[in-house]
Amino acid sequence: MPLTLRESRMRQVSAVRQKNNLWGRHRRLGVCLLLTGFLVLLMMILIFSFSAQDATRSSGLSGGICGQIVRAVQKLFGLDLSRAEIEQWSQWLEAPVRKLAHFTEYAVFSFVTCIHGLMLRLAFGRQGMPCQSADSSEAPHRKFGAGFAPLLFKTIPFCILYAVTDEIHQYFVPGRSCRLFDVGVDSLGILFGAALFLLTVQTQKVKIWIKWIKAPEAIAGVSERMNTMKCIQLLEGLSYKCLQGDVNAEVSAVVNDSRKLAEGCMFICIKGASFDGHTFAEEAAKKGAAVLLVEDPVDVPETVTVIQVESTRYAMALVSAAWFGHPAKELTTIAVTGTKGKTTTTYMIQALLEKAGHKTGVIGTIEVVIGDKHIAVNNTTPESYDIHRYFREMVDAGCDAVVMEASSQGFKLDRTAGIEFDYGLFTNLSPDHIGPNEHKDFAEYLSCKAMLFTQCKKGFANLDDEHFEEITAKAVCPVQTFGLAEGANLRAQNITLTRDTDFLGVDFDVSGLLNGRVSCGVPGTFNVHNALGAICVALEMGADLSMINEVLRTFTVKGRVQIIPTGYDYTLIVDYAHNAVALESILKTLREYHPARLISLFGCGGNRSKLRRFEMGEVSGRLADLTIITSDNPRFEEPQAIIDDILTGIKKTDGEYISIIDRREAISYVMHHAQPGDIVILAGKGHETYQEIKGQKYHMSEEEIVQDVLDGKY
Template sequence: MDIKVLLNQLDYINYTGKNDVNIKGITYDSRKAEQGDVFVAIHGYTANGHKFICDALKNGASLVICEYIPDNVIEQGNFLIVKSPRESMAIVADVIYNRPSEKVNITGVTGTNGKTSTTYLLKGIYDFLGEKSGIIGTMGTLVDDEKIKTNNTTPEASDVQFYLSRMVESSVTHCFMEVSSHALELNRIDNVSIDVGIFTNLTRDHLDFHKTMENYYQAKKKLFYKTNINNIINVDDSYGNRLYKELISEGVKAISIGIDNPADIKASNLVTTMNGTSFDLNIQGIDKKAHVNTPGKFSVLNSLGAFGAAYALGEKIDDIINALDKIKGVTGRFEILENKLDCIIILDFAHTPDGLQKVMDTINEFAEGRKIVLFGAGGERDLSRRAPMGEIAGKYCDLSILTSDNPRFEDPYDICSEIAKGVEKYDGKFKIIIEREEAIYYAIDNSQSKDVILLAGKSTEPYQDMGVEKVPYDETTIAKRAIKDIERKRGVRN
């Protein structure tokens, strides 16, 4: 691609360099820059990309998009000076990858909790319908059945466009994308054509970044002005109720979903067991029966979001209901681990007070024995959620095992001690075991008949953030290994 094509697409301050530059790709990582690449110097959480322009040029970058030219690289390359490299990256990537979002039907899902589950429910629906689909989100990117590891819930703009282009090449017809509030604030989905938006809920989180709940809400709200077809809004959530009313008053299309409040798509008469939840479903006056295989009210709400999106996209009601009945569940989201220990062991991503509350509410509906929860809290993130999570654990559980969960540069024992203050508020019993693998083994080894053990927070997250490095970590493998060891110890496995 000739550089003139890019220059015609951008508002820029100045360009210094050759007029016959050929562009092939785009990156914001100087280590990955190659001949023909555009290197975009963005401000990250810990580093300023302008410091790495020299490295990018040495590696072959043919064009640098930046706010200013550092003294050490003046006249050493081709430079495009812009007001916002992030905004420019989204535009350039869209052009380089030939506007892929216009060739794939895209549903964007935003909210504090439930994003991953909703995207995988949608993929399950379209798998049932026999259509190729992809996912971009917390658990990585899926291009049909190929999985690609990613670092963020919503990748940077250039990566999003690249993954969408891969989907186009693979004849994927639908993409289900988790859209984080960070992504909406940092231009990661600029120039992405989104057909349907889903709002799951909004509870206290990420205030280290947004500072206030109002800022957090306004960031999420941006998604619903980008959609081409419709928006699906959970009006049982107080912020969702507000959002729905604001969108309708502004003439923006929206379909409401809910259980407790009146809604266009409404579930009622929920019956929950360990094996799932059955309910009555009313779709704008049409009555149906439905079932989902993951138990709990929160699971039904996620299913309503997925149902609403598929319905808005024109799928038949009975087909969607049949698909939801066949979906086994989402890996690491209220996933029940098989065992012979006469107890229930659940793996879940709950890592906020609201997420933990919803999981515990569900467990309460079927628990027969003790309730044991194992969890921690992230270091250098919203400190105010630690004690509230402890309060929920202390209120609901017979034992809370407090452990490490991405401590970063904080002392994990100090983090656990702050959580413990909340547990103590309800006179709850707790034990601090910093090494998470040891904590999991302890929880399972000390299980009794009919216990329900919840391993919360890590789920499928593939690392422990220890500050200086992200250490590979696999909670599913660790838990399954502990189960087998203890089964052998108790003589119920050969």
């Protein structure tokens, strides 16, 4: 279909912004110094390359040229001139040649200055943004700053300043010019003029000040941008009502946290679970907020612009995208949703895309990955502002793709609103996250998960999942399938499990979108589904069978069926399974590897659904040979009370169990009592490196605890 004018403009803007981001701010100082040094050296060589010491009493540019001219004439016409005559003719020519040399020097300086300015503009300035003329029917055009000729005229004052500086230098400090290749060089004037130009040159769109070289320190979480935007630009695509003020007000930052208010910011009043941002409207106005984005009217001075929208959460997503220049349009965006397997699948996709040559960022439960930078996160799907901030950082870091976990809460709270994902992937669905702080019932949970296929260009879904039809019923994009069932677009068959002391894996044949044998270094049939989903996306991005096998054969994810080597003849696994469905899945999978004993160690989080505790207790008692019940994140509940709830479920089974409140002691106990051939799973914490007790998070890493036990500390 032909692009609309709006789509065409957005693509142009996206392309221009991507070009502008080729130069990171951290490189600017180096580029300044490199260009300045190179061009000043070039100017010196141009001016003095034809100058040399000669037989006359004067040296340097004018004297050297005069002597060479006289010698050339003498040789050309065969004149017999004495040394005195050569000197006399040289002195006679010196005055006009000196004037010509100065003119040439200034002309060359002007030329090099212009080139310098243009190169600096390429390094720092905007390359020309698409602009719309007053006549909206006219196609957008690129509008550049001053061209070469205006820039040439702007160099005249600097050339004059250079000349004055040069003469003053010669008057007060005669004979102090540095010598380059045995030639007198008035370097001080040249360097002064170049430095003066560097600090003060300006074009229509670009100003090179010190702040371009050293960015001002930003308030964490407020904005990393150095420019401002008009409020009306941020509201593009939103339905709103201006209650007071000017929609063209300049906005210096976008915030939704009253602790991060800044002069000239847009403060978005979010109605949260604990606080209502509208109650901070007056404080925001006093601290200099230029615009308030609200759902309900607020009483603030008329100097503050107040914009009313139906949902400030939805509005924040679109405003954030505009604030950061719609970075999602510059990336191949991939979203993964489901009850289980999101994290594993996400990292599989990242590893496969990296192998296929795509620098890929990650936003997920464990962390945000931007190049070599790893950022800890609190939510599976961050707030919309943070999502677009991360997207922008990824673009700036050279990423061309991003894969993110899209949680049901993220969809419910509009954190991904306005993003049209290139690919959406559904892993599976089962009852979870049902409660007063999450979803009111399973129907709402399912509905939120199904939103993925309403905002992506192409989808992939697990055909084996019992809720497949409901999830894909309202899809607005083509959806391909994967699974074990006949008819899947990518089907797995002939599954075999592989085991060693410190290795559990699975091999399987694939057919359909890809044909061949795949070897995966993560165990279980459920990880076959994760691998199939990741392969579907990877094939779209240029991966082949050899790449896929090379990556998946050695693939691991921190805290997801992660094997911790102990040096003993039992297998120790750390996994994030924190609900009954996930625990049942991993225990059934591990049972397929025929362990001597299957030992499960887990706890349940405080201030969460009590039903989860009964269910996890029943599952572990039924499927594990030995269950060790311990603490997880008790939060504001008593650990023993949580354990008692778990015991209610486990006592309904015939499973053997013990309870040890302290998780460190529990891990020490299971490691000291594990026998050859056992498989031990530490469930619930996974990648987490803390334990939350009474509102405080205390450091606790299960990997470190295991090592401490091996070192004899427990």
